[in-house]
Amino acid sequence: MASADRPLLIPFGTADPRKAVDVGANSGRQGNLFSLAPARTEPLRLHHGPYDFRATPGLGAASDTETRLTLIHDHLRALCGLWDKNQRLLIDLYFDFITAELDRNALTLTAALSDFDNLYHYRDWAFSALRPLPRAHISTDDIDDKNTPYVALDFAFYTGERLIGVTITGHQTATKSRVLELESLRHAGVDILEIHSGHLLANGVAYLGKTLPPVFHKFWVGEILPVSPFKSAAIDLMLTDEVSF
DSSP states (O other), X not given: OOBTTBOEEEEOSOSOHHHHXXXXXXXXXXXXXXXXXXXXXXXXBTTOOOOOOTTOTTGGGOOSHHHHHHHXXXXXXXXXXXXXXXXXXXXXXXXXXXXXXXXXXXXXXXXXXXXXXXXXXXXXXXXXXXXXXXXXXXESSOTTSTTOOEEXXXXXXXXSSOEEEEEEEOSSOOOHHHHHHHHHHHHTTOEXXXXXXXXXXXXXXXXXXXXXXXXXXXXXXXXXXXXXXXXXXXXXXXXXXXXXX
C-alpha cells in the first residue's frame, strides 16, 4: 500500500500487472496505472484522466455529453476481460445507474445550473461519478520487489477516503487462497464489495443501486460545476482548468 512518502500504483485493464508497471516506468507514460498519492483526498471521477483515446474513432465529433459518455463507457468496457461477460455487464449497468441517479434528481440539478444560461445540462454531472478501474490489481507490498504479490479485482474505485475493491461472485464457494487474498486487502484498509453475478443479471440497476455504498449516490455533491475529460477551447476561455467542460 501507499507509504507516507510514495504513491500506491494500481495497474488496471490488464492480466499482467507487473508488465503494466514496467511499461509505465520505461515509457514515462502513466498508461493503465492509477497513482494514488498518500495525501490524495479527491475522489477518482470519470472526468479524471488520463484516458488513452488515440485509437478511438470519431473522437473529434464527440461534441455532446451523451456521445462523450458513450466513448468513456466503451473505453472502460474494452479494459474488461475479453471473455468476462460479468465485468462488461457491470460496466453497462453502472452507466445506467449513473443516468438513473441523474434523472431521479433532475429538477434539483437543473435548478442548481440555472444561472449559467443553458451552458450546462443536468446530465453533464455524469462525469462526476466515481471512475471504475476494470481488472485492477492491488499489492500490499513494495512495488519494487519483483515478487510482489498482486491481488486481482474485477474493479477498483477510489472515494477520496477509501479504496473500494469490487469482486464479482457466483454460486461457487471462493477458494481458500482467494479468501486469504481478499482478507489481506481488508487488513491493508481496502473495502471489499462483493457483487453477486446472478443478482446482477436478474435485477440489473435496481440490485446495483442497492448494493453500491452511499458514496456512489449523488456523486455530484462537492463538485463546483460539471467537468469533462474532453476539453473545449471556447469554454476553457471562460472557466478555469478545474471547472472546464
